[in-house]
Amino acid sequence: DPDLPAWWTNAVVYQVYPRSFADSSGNGTGDLAGITARLDYIAELGVDVIWLSPVHQSPQFDNGYDISNYRRIDAMFGSEQDFDDLLDGIHARGMKLIMDLVVNHTSSEHEAFRKSSRSRDNAERDTYWWRDPRPGFEPGEPGAEPNNWGSHFSGSAWTYDPGTKQYYLHLFTPQQPDLNWENPRVRERVHAVMNWWIDRGVDGFRMDVINFISKDPALPDGVVEPGGVWGDGTPYFTSGPRIHEFLREMRSAVFANRTGDFLTVGETPGATVDQALLFTDPHRGELDMVFQFEHVSLDQSPGNKWDYRGLDLRDLKTSWNRWQRGLSATGWNSLYLGNHDQPRQVSRFGDDGKYRYESATLLATLLHLHRGTPYIYQGEELGMTSAGFTSIDQYRDVESLNYYADALSRGSDPDAVLAALAAMSRDNARTPMQWSSEPNAGFTTGTPWIPVNANFRHINAEADLASEKSVYRYYQKLIRLRHESAVVSLGDFHLLDPEHPTLYAFRRSLGDQQFLVECNVSGAVLELPSNLGSGDLILGNYEEAGEPHWLRPWEARIVDIS
Numbered sequence: 001d002p003d004l005p006a007w008w009t010n011a012v013v014y015q016v017y018p019r020s021f022a023d024s025s026g027n028g029t030g031d032l033a034g035i036t037a038r039l040d041y042i043a044e045l046g047v048d049v050i051w052l053s054p055v056h057q058s059p060q061f062d063n064g065y066d067i068s069n070y071r072r073i074d075a076m077f078g079s080e081q082d083f084d085d086l087l088d089g090i091h092a093r094g095m096k097l098i099m100d101l102v103v104n105h106t107s108s109e110h111e112a113f114r115k116s117s118r119s120r121d122n123a124e125r126d127t128y129w130w131r132d133p134r135p136g137f138e139p140g141e142p143g144a145e146p147n148n149w150g151s152h153f154s155g156s157a158w159t160y161d162p163g164t165k166q167y168y169l170h171l172f173t174p175q176q177p178d179l180n181w182e183n184p185r186v187r188e189r190v191h192a193v194m195n196w197w198i199d200r201g202v203d204g205f206r207m208d209v210i211n212f213i214s215k216d217p218a219l220p221d222g223v224v225e226p227g228g229v230w231g232d233g234t235p236y237f238t239s240g241p242r243i244h245e246f247l248r249e250m251r252s253a254v255f256a257n258r259t260g261d262f263l264t265v266g267e268t269p270g271a272t273v274d275q276a277l278l279f280t281d282p283h284r285g286e287l288d289m290v291f292q293f294e295h296v297s298l299d300q301s302p303g304n305k306w307d308y309r310g311l312d313l314r315d316l317k318t319s320w321n322r323w324q325r326g327l328s329a330t331g332w333n334s335l336y337l338g339n340h341d342q343p344r345q346v347s348r349f350g351d352d353g354k355y356r357y358e359s360a361t362l363l364a365t366l367l368h369l370h371r372g373t374p375y376i377y378q379g380e381e382l383g384m385t386s387a388g389f390t391s392i393d394q395y396r397d398v399e400s401l402n403y404y405a406d407a408l409s410r411g412s413d414p415d416a417v418l419a420a421l422a423a424m425s426r427d428n429a430r431t432p433m434q435w436s437s438e439p440n441a442g443f444t445t446g447t448p449w450i451p452v453n454a455n456f457r458h459i460n461a462e463a464d465l466a467s468e469k470s471v472y473r474y475y476q477k478l479i480r481l482r483h484e485s486a487v488v489s490l491g492d493f494h495l496l497d498p499e500h501p502t503l504y505a506f507r508r509s510l511g512d513q514q515f516l517v518e519c520n521v522s523g524a525v526l527e528l529p530s531n532l533g534s535g536d537l538i539l540g541n542y543e544e545a546g547e548p549h550w551l552r553p554w555e556a557r558i559v560d561i562s
């Protein structure tokens with residue numbers, strides 16, 4: 001019933017990035033059996049759902065976000081049986097599993113793309129975007145691309161195929177050709193893949209860049225910013241003309257005749273509140289919730305994530321407040337600060353030195369007390385920090401390596417580029433899980449595929465589990481609070497003191513229940529404005545009771561003011 005609160009309104013999701021979670025084989029890369037062996041660790045945190053980043057067969061140009069066979073587990077992660085064992089283990093602990101669904105593009109090694117590339121008139125040609133060179137240019141030469149769009153991972157969004165003398169479109173790497181969703185066969189195949197996974201027992205999907213699947217078939221040139229090289233194609237592929245039709249069609253083809261507690265979450269870069277409302281209105285039958293990107297774009301110059309500028313807290317409050325209000329009557333928010341594409345949140349928004357515990361738990365309090373479904377990215381519950389890499393050979397991520405090469409070829413200073421990577425590279429979140437103070441943080445007995453963060457001897461799961469005061473223990477309490485308290489899952493959101501530069505305070509209310517959340521987002525003591533009353537402490541990140549009208553550095557408090 002779309003009019004009743006859905007089960008996920010009090011659920012918490014935990015993201016596993018399999019290559020960096022736990023290696024059971026000793027080859028240096030995480031695998032499925034490694035995850036299965038650590039399920040108690042995840043279950044004890046209290047989460048309800050695991051989102052697993054891609055484990056499908058893939059040449060791994062983008063760590064699995066380039067799938068060559070949608071119905072096979074990649075051997076690097078283990079066997080088909082290993083997958084079924086993991087799924088059973090998750091279900092046995094009362095949790096659900098959602099898979100990553102990467103269908104804006106496939107791998108260039110997918111059979112359909114191989115066939116599509118063979119000739120201009122083959123039956124698969126139209127399942128991807130092939131276009132002629134721009135007239136008046138020598139095919140394959142700069143300027144001959146069918147339009148001026150840049151790829152998300154540097155360079156043109158087009159690659160020339162000398163065999164058939166046309167270009168194909170790829171919004172990401174050349175090894176990730178975009179599928180042509182205008183072709184009904186593409187859509188039917190995606191639905192078939194989804195049904196196949198649901199029949200296998202999975203509980204839903206996290207849909208990669210799902211708001212990019214409908215493109216304006218004219219593929220017009222985009223605007224080139226002053227000093228820029230490539231045009232901005234986003235107006236022509238973000239929430240394109242048929243996006244809502246495609247999502248409704250997908251929902252009915254996969255979920256219409258099923259009963260059960262499924263979950264769909266769309267990754268939607270660039271989505272506005274108005275679009276998110278359309279995507280997540282339960283009466284429309286599209287998606288359950290979306291990952292929006294506004295709040296992870298506030299600390300950089302527009303359109304250039306490498307130009308990191310730091311966050312003004314007021315911008316975050318303004319943005320989240322708009323999302324909270326916009327999706328209050330209908331629709332639903334997902335809540336996140338980190339994932340496998342973002343730097344570690346404690347390093348980016350908190351203080352990963354002196355106040356690491358306090359700021360990690362403050363950020364968690366802030367996030368988990370908003371209205372929406374919180375997502376935890378592996379290691380966040382330990383307060384893991386960004387990688388601390390200082391040399392280009394420590395990096396593995398294709399986006400980071402391409403950016404480095406591209407920036408240097410344009411004459412940038414290598415140290416400045418390394419500083420940008422240290423702040424914003426996706427590899428910051430991809431270093432191995434820190435399980436213990438053993439060699440390689442207990443992640444592998446072999447050589448890890450990417451260096452372990454040097455701080456693993458004091459930041460690790462073993463240490464957090466051994467202590468009553470730890471980031472992990474605090475996350476347990478927050479998750480329990482959401483499960484037990486309807487005001488946390490369903491209460492109205494009311495922002496307080498929007499103009500205060502370091503205080504993030506808000507009220508949640510449901511019937512006669514009222515919680516007040518007060519967070520000091522700074523390393524200095526903060527005197528609370530007089531309008532903020534005190535009440536019974538529900539949860540806070542300092543052990544000793546403090547002054548009611550003062551917050552200590554990075555102090556977060558949840559108080560009952562009913």
Ligand code: TEU
Pocket residue numbers: 062065066102152172208209267269305340341399
């Ligand atoms: O990410 C899509 C996306 O647009 C970003 O998060 C992207 O990583 C960022 O803009 C880079 O600056 C998804 C996946 O989460 C990511 O890992 C994949 O690389 C990408 O799609 C392509 O499948």
